[in-house]
Amino acid sequence: MTPAQFIQKWTNNDLNERAGAQLHFADLCELLGVEKPYDPENYCFERGASKTSGGEGWADVWKRDHFAWENKKPGRDLKAALKQLTDYALNLDNPPLLIVCDRESIEIHTAFTGYPHEVHRIRLQDLLDEKPRQILRWVFTEPEKLRPIKSTAAITEEAAGKFGDIAEAMRARDLPATEVAHFLIQCLFCMFAEDEGLLPRKLFTTLLEKNLAKPERVTDRLTALFKAMQKGGDYGDDEIRWFNGGLFKNIAIPALNSDDVFRLHQAALLDWRAIDPTIFGTLFERGLDPKKRSQLGAHYTDRASIMRIINPVIVEPLAAQWQSTRSDIAEQLAKSKKHNDAAYKKAQKTFQHYLEMLRNFRVLDPACGSGNFLFLALKALKDLEHRANIEAADLGLQRQVGIEVSPANVLGLELDPYAAELARVTVWIGEIQWMQANGYPLNERPLLKPLDHIQNTDALIDLDGKATAWPACDAIVGNPPFLGGSKKSGELGRAYFDALNRLYDAQVPGGADLVCYWFHKAREQIAAGQCLRAGLVSTQSIRNGSNRKVLDAIVADAPIFNAWSDEPWVNEGAAVRVSLVCFGIEPTVGWVERSDTHHQIDAAMGIAPAGLHPSYACLDGQPVARINADLTVGGDESSCDLTLAKPLAENAGVAFQGPEKNGAFDITGTQAREWLKQPNPHAQPNSLVLKPRLNGQDVTSRYTDGWIIDFGCHLSQDEAALFELPFAFVEMHVKPERDKNKDKNRKKYWWRFGRTGEDMRIAIKDLPRYIASPETAKHRTFVWLNGAILPDKKLIVIARADDTTFGIVHSRLHEVWSLAQGSIHGDGVEGGRPRYTPTTTFATFPFPAGLTPADTIHGTVSDGELVLPKLSEQYPKAAIQHARAIAAAAARLNTLRENWLNPPEWVTRIPEVVAGFPDRIIPKPEHAAALKKRTLTNLYNERPSWLARAHEKLDLAVAQAYGWDDYTPVMSDEEILRRLLVLNLARSHG
Template sequence: MTPNDFINKWQGMTLNERAAAQAHFIDLCHLLNEPDPITADKTGDWFCFERGAMKAGGGNGWADVWKRGHFGWEYKSPGKNLDQAFRQLQLYTPSLEYPPLLIVSDLERIIIHTAFTGTVPDQYTLTLNDLRDPSKLQLLKWAFSDPEKLRPIDTTAALTERAARQFGEWAEALCQRGHDSATVAHFSQQLLFCLFAQDIGLLSNQLFTRLLENGLKYPAQVEQMLASLLDTMATGGLFGSEAIDWFNGGLFADAVLVPLETADLKTLHSFTKLNWSAIEPSIFGTLFERGLDPKQRAQLGAHYTDPNSIMRLVAPVVLMPLRKEWQSVQKEMLQLKTAADAAKSPAVRDKQLTKLRALFTGTLERLNQFRVLDPACGSGNFLFLALKGLKDLEHEIILAGEQLGLMRAFPTVSPHNVLGIEKNHYAAELARVTVWIGEIQWMLQHGFSLSKNPILKPINIIEQRDAVVNADGSEPEWPTADVIIGNPPFLGGSKKRGLLGDDYFAALETIYAGRVPAGADLVCYWFEKARVQIETGKARAAGLVSTNSIRGGSNRKVLDQICQTTRIFNAWSDEPWVNDGAAVRVSLISFGEIKTPPVLNDERVAVIYADLTAGSSEIKMDVTTAKPLNENSGVSFQGSQKIGAFDISGDLAREWLALPNPHGRPNSDVLKPSWNGLDVTRRPRDVWIIDFGCTMSEMDAAFYEMPFGYVVENVKPERIKNPRPVRAKYWWRHGDTQPAMRKAINHLPRYVATPHVAKHRIFIWMHYSILPDKMLIVIARADDTTFGILHSRFHQLWSLKLGTSLGATPRYTPTTTFETFPFPIGLTPADTASHAIETLASGAIIPSVASEYRAHAIAIAEAAHQLNQLRDNWLNPPEWIDRVPEVVAGYPDRIIAKPEYAAQLKQRTLTNLYNKQPAWLVNAHQQLDQAVAAAYGWSTELNEAAILQQLLQLNLARAE
């Protein structure tokens, strides 16, 4: 069929929708050379006519045509309202599996509405005559075959960031002219809602745009015009000849205007070109608040927490338990419907249907009465996402009821379902606007008309007050709610008094004495109050954000108490987050009386402990109670931090090493091989470093002519601008020279090193000549016994548990991993403090220890020495390499690949070795583990939990 054939057939058609729709669609398929639903899908599983169910009021519902992953398509008779058809499709999008395109047609027009998640909607209108245009016909072809081609470029996130930034900067300019910031904030939010109301049609005929255009023509009258519009929106009525709905809700209760200049009006008028109907409430509030609040304006360009991160709390606390309840109810409803359909007696059938209707209405009433409290609600993003989730669930239930033959219910979940407490008056008011906009958007996007009189229902449930201390110094009451969610303020315990003041700090100490330690972070008070709400029956569960430091120290006491009176049922222990525009690491913790298997970091576990680790229910421990041990002090260090371009290539270093200096000293005094974490986990890079030590003066450094000249040119320009005075003053030295580390390894022939951050916890030997970078952790010992204990399974498990992480990669932190680790008795760092060592016949080196521990020291050293030799042979097979003496006597040989083996040698890295775990490596580690286990007096069959429990007991016993 050609475009002309199609147009001639359907132009002027007067058949109604039922008579013509399917024939029209089949002809359209032929025109586009696409298979029709009957040909393509004989089962109607993914492409069909009449997708839906019988409506309660009669007839078929949901869509005239549906193609999974492509579109829902609704027909109307010629001349009928296609907006109504579009709303009908919107209403049933969940049952249509949220198609990316919603298409409506009256036989002579086809309108394509895009509905891709997270994008600003586009609309394409095609008339019959447009089908002669290949570019327009292509739009329909894409709808059938490749809807991604119609995905809008502009995302709602990008639009929202743009709109919030521009409006925030506009409001900031008003404040900078001396206008009261609170007044500007309120006025800005009124204007914001005008822009939104215009774009969704509540202010018709571009009313607000026309007002601004008239204001530019008559600037003396603009204040009067704006006041009149805002007053009319407060009460409803006529604005000139335009009828205005009653908005109210408190937002328009008072119109306190800010004088606007011509430039202000021009900027405000430019905002009307943005699509305010598509802004994303879950991020807009946060971004807009930064422009309104003087304390946050510096963050205007900073990032925000994305909605998916927030849903990691909203889902397990709010939505998943309700969905579980609904699944149970739905099953019962289906059973009642089946029994009613099978009933032979009308009385029995009516009885089953009465039970069905009661169950259905009771479920909807349960949602209507459900309350979510955010006691630190900010600009309302948590509350909006919770409300949206509740409305989505209610909508799903309504459609399920309709499918069972029940009358369609109107949504009743609304802003009354969310409660908030917020101290900041900018944020508190903005939270109301965020919830209002989100509610209206949801209703319109799902095809529902807005309830009016007023449009904005009063939101008195967001209270502006402090959540943890009353003005009189007493403890505030929180409203009763089903669940509590939120992102309380982050403020370190050491900063509380300085930033909050003595009186506030004293009130916290008094109110929460015995419940929250005085040194705890501010966020802990929200956790404690939520715990009490649950314990006293005023809430069922809570999900709160905290800095990840809540897992340890004084902060963890609040989680200890939570685990004593209720349970943690869902948690993310260490996740990226954005707080006040800054990237931080947080813990997301859900706790309370929700009966669900515990989930930690998206994995099912038996139990979640107060330190946000998992374990079996039989062995209960908290390794974060481990304490630093005096016997381990002064042994582990971080390497030198250069703070500047002190690195040079090995080739350049060797050139300089051959050059004389005016004072007769060699450049080897200040040139050293430099290793960082990559030199350990991959292949050595042959990088050297210029190092003038910890105390060398500028005058003395200058004698080393070439190295000093290089530092003057490449380091000095940046270092003299360094904000830390000592680094600027001593620009020729490394920024953090680590004198204690240098002193500790100064007389050792070698020392142990491990990467600060690495996938595998690997320890290696480093030659005394190598200067370790800050990304290496140094253990100042030269014996194989210490090396072997560190490389054993016991220390590896301990370091993974007590270390931190960089993303998903473990980080070895000396203070928590090495300094707390209990070595076998007699072989502790204190026991091996003497530099007296003994070389065995095998080449293994043991420390000088008491005679009763010598056998264990030898067994561990022999196993460790064997492991290291095997690894070295694998890393550098003698047949593949040449060893070239270094230009400095005593330095380790350079390892050069033979040309024919260069490619293979590049793959010989410790990371690749431990990724593969060949049998010989596994066996060598098993031998080492057996020797270390014997030194502890433990069985080699201990599982991980038992090992950690034994180590913790040793640590606590020695720390007493």
């Protein structure tokens, strides 16, 4: 069929709608040279004709992953046809193109996720040209070619960037930042309202365009416009709708110049209908808040990440409740004999009860930022109501005319005034976009409902110095602020820090991360019956240490039913790793048997797959019996709840954190060696207060020849002053800073370290060497340090000198335990570094019987090349044999490793200027470059075969000391942990 023939046949064709629809489509296929519908599962007429209520299908023509097509007779309302396709898009697998046609014209509406809506209109006469015909061929063959060029995210980023530039230029003239931000938020809403048709066409853009060189007139015009939007009324010849909502309550336009007007005009030319509410607030907050300006262009949290909390806390239980309600309705309608009889009325009432429940459902974000969680929660509720409306109509009920879920359903608390106002605008814009896209009427009189329930307030401490009362709600979601426990006082101020401790000390440890307070308050809300469920984002460290006390309480009162233990996230523009934790009253409504279509709908909405009952917990996307407080699997025989592990008495007083200097006590090796040669007035050598110093980086990389001035724990100022040169250095470089220190002891004893580590010093005093491990490192490695070396606070010291203890802690068994029990330090995009502590990791580890730290003593005995613990003669012979086997494997590992790190052929060992200090290791010039690459980190990154085999032999020797004759390298970490936990519990309760 030629274009002319097609046009002639279908011009003024009088076939009725039903008779002409399929014939018109078939002719169009012939014209374009594409296949006609042939496959009921992928490409067919009348898709969904077998729907519950019978009758016509959801679409006249449907092609999977391509389009849904609705044909109408000429003169019919294409908007209504588009509304039908929009209503049933979920049932149709969300095709990227929605097409409506009345034979005289074809409208192609793009519906690509994450891209703006575009419309291609092709009239009948246009088909004479090749270009429109090619667009139609793409509909059938390559719909991706119709995807808009810019995504909604890209458009939003561009708009935020332009506003950021305007804000920065205005603030540079010393205009108040809050005044600038409020004005620009009003402007951006006007730009959106103009493009959405809520203001007269191009009114705002034209106002700016006509007055580019007259900023004073722009000020007058905008003042008049904002006043008209405030209450509704006339603006020139145009009638302005009543917007209200509070956005235009305060009108204070800052002094504008021509450049401001030009930049605003350029921003107004963008397509503001396409901005993405899921990232809108975050990006604009960065531009408008001078403290966050540097984050423009940085990452932002995507929709899918946020939905990992919204889905289990809000969508899944409410969707499950609808499926139960839907089954009840179907059962009631099956008893109905005629419309409006008792059974029908009961079904209609059941439907109304579900809608009323949605209308009254409240979601609170107590750290709402600029509103992305609130918008997605609101959208989820509106989607659920929309879906219920459609499915109720399919069942034969009278559907609700409008949509009643509204911004009143979302509540927020936010301390930052910029963010709080943007959160309100985010919700307004998202609401308007959703209603427009789904064909529902907007609010009138006023168009914007006030959002006073998104409050600019502190979520933890109110103005009266009391704990902030959170409003009652059904669900709590959000991304509370991340701030490590050690940084709280400095960042928040001492008064606020002290108030937190006063109000929450009984429930939240003072050293806990700031985010823990939100978890605690959410648990309190649930326990008080003021909330059903909560889902919050936290740093990974919430699983361990003092933070875990909060999760322990949650597990006891409000079980964790969904969690992601280690996920990528974006916080303040930085890519980090986090834990997502959902807890509270578990949903009790199960998943009913579903059709394939409904499973597809669920998948499109991100709802849990069929077969997963909400009463099962879900960890990292997998159903589990229970989730422990450290976000591991619990509740079955194979699970292992390490939160039950306790510190063991036999491990006490052995592991320590190195001293913390709190001042500039460091000196170079060159300086130290010069001072070591110098005499003192009291004839004592400087070697008593000058020591080589190693930190975590020195262990994992290479020693940088750092030394430190150490006046110990008890030297008085007069005694310290007799070490003339070291004391003068400390007096010059440390004292000025200590004089400002708020800690009285550190200020008084300024010549000593802030934390001297006396307990550690006593423990290693008589040891020729001791074991050390970096507090945080990619690989859990242990090394020997000479007893004369002073460890930094970033090293964990184990006060033992025997190869047996070294071998046990360097075995896979101890590594697995330390990784499971330790916390994660840092939250970088590649994940934080495992953290080793004397308390959670060492103190709880059950050593083999007879070889615990209580069984070894500081004194050592040589046994050939081995250094064995001095064990009592009464110990079983087997324990001594195991000690020798472990020691031999450990000594071999250490020798091989040292030979790789410092090959004798590549280095020269030079005795230190003072006896007793370890030799200096100097690279030979020809090997210096290669030696730099020989680090523990690089070695364990590569893990060559010889290293792996040496560790396997050590692991086997340690496992045999436990009596695990079945141990092999393939034994799972979970089994190792389970066995060790049994030992820990037996000893801690023994």
